[in-house]
Amino acid sequence: MTIKIENLTLSYGDSVAVRNLSLEIEQGEALVLLGQSGCGKTSTMRCIAGLETPDEGRISVDGEVLFDADRGVNRPSHKRNIGMVFQSYAIWPHMTVFENVAFPLRMKKLPKAEVARRVEEAITVVGLDGFAERGASMLSGGQMQRVALARSIVMEPSVMLLDEPLSNLDARLRHRLRTDLRELQHRLGLTAVYVTHDQEEALALADHIAMMQFGRIVQIGRPDEIYGRPLSASIADFLGVANIIPVRPLDARSVGFEGTDIGIQVEPYDDRAGELRACIRAEDILLGDDAPAESANTLEGEIVAREFLGATATFRVRIAPGVELDVFGTKQQANRTREGERVRVHLPVEAIQVLPTEAPELAEHVREGAA
Numbered sequence: 001m002t003i004k005i006e007n008l009t010l011s012y013g014d015s016v017a018v019r020n021l022s023l024e025i026e027q028g029e030a031l032v033l034l035g036q037s038g039c040g041k042t043s044t045m046r047c048i049a050g051l052e053t054p055d056e057g058r059i060s061v062d063g064e065v066l067f068d069a070d071r072g073v074n075r076p077s078h079k080r081n082i083g084m085v086f087q088s089y090a091i092w093p094h095m096t097v098f099e100n101v102a103f104p105l106r107m108k109k110l111p112k113a114e115v116a117r118r119v120e121e122a123i124t125v126v127g128l129d130g131f132a133e134r135g136a137s138m139l140s141g142g143q144m145q146r147v148a149l150a151r152s153i154v155m156e157p158s159v160m161l162l163d164e165p166l167s168n169l170d171a172r173l174r175h176r177l178r179t180d181l182r183e184l185q186h187r188l189g190l191t192a193v194y195v196t197h198d199q200e201e202a203l204a205l206a207d208h209i210a211m212m213q214f215g216r217i218v219q220i221g222r223p224d225e226i227y228g229r230p231l232s233a234s235i236a237d238f239l240g241v242a243n244i245i246p247v248r249p250l251d252a253r254s255v256g257f258e259g260t261d262i263g264i265q266v267e268p269y270d271d272r273a274g275e276l277r278a279c280i281r282a283e284d285i286l287l288g289d290d291a292p293a294e295s296a297n298t299l300e301g302e303i304v305a306r307e308f309l310g311a312t313a314t315f316r317v318r319i320a321p322g323v324e325l326d327v328f329g330t331k332q333q334a335n336r337t338r339e340g341e342r343v344r345v346h347l348p349v350e351a352i353q354v355l356p357t358e359a360p361e362l363a364e365h366v367r368e369g370a371a
């Protein structure tokens, strides 16, 4: 099922949660809405589900209009054939797994045999074979989450909405369930929209990621595109880029660190966008002997902090007053190096992105202070 959202706006009183948002999600695609707390992810989902009435816009699934502000169409939530799995999985503890999953079908008064067949299928799909008669209160968090999934799937929804479906689980389980979810979504050919604020989860689950800020989509693309080419420093920051340093343009292929006379070479950049930041991931910087000695982008600095992380280590290297770089290194480097030591660091040209602080369409909005 293809989901089409056009010019959606939702306000809660005076505060605008979703601003003129348009989005298309293809049949069988997993789209992840990613962004900071309060940017409007859940509100967008609630509009699709029919749990909120937007002020403006249109929502359709496979050409069928579910909501249209202009034409006064607003199909009630229970008639949208949309499955929902939310953070709090709302499993009834006094019922068995079977009864929990069967509940929505029984509400629809389907024949007993059909209920049994579909529930068994759904339980198998989520990997809970053998748990049908187990009381729901005797399940682990991950198993409960699976029951919630099964209860949605059993309705054979055309679209699944999953709002932070894994956030109540511990790291290991979250990791396993997200692989299962991805596999399940592909196998059933489900069109799915996820909400998360965990960038790693987004990268793992998505065919496409829509980055949201202040109720808008500021960038949309495949996970590798978003990860590799964020449009702004604030998106890069959200995606875990550790080094975001204010710079000023020097010429078409070089910038200077603000407050210093240090210049570095970079790939061509757009200098019309106002304040600029050089963004570089900690893992892309070469440290110590790995840094080529004679190179324009090799700088010298002092190690001001060192964090041993087991297999790897992070170093903070001060290259000028007020300019510090986080750099990943090996545990051997951590063993060899001490705070206060001077080291070389190399910033490969292709690993540096010079970006505006905010995405262009957002910059004005942020300046207006309308957030």
Ligand SMILES: Nc1ncnc2c1ncn2[C@@H]1O[C@H](COP(=O)(O)OP(=O)(O)OP(=O)(O)O)[C@@H](O)[C@H]1O
Residues within 6 Å of the ligand: 012, 015, 016, 017, 035, 036, 037, 038, 039, 040, 041, 042, 043, 044, 197
């Ligand atoms: N019921 C409500 N009444 C008033 N304001 C609301 C309501 N629900 C959300 N908001 C506001 O709308 C904005 C968007 O909220 P929303 O829950 O969509 O964000 P989110 O991106 O899902 O955040 P989180 O990651 O924290 O869940 C926020 O500023 C929030 O405070």
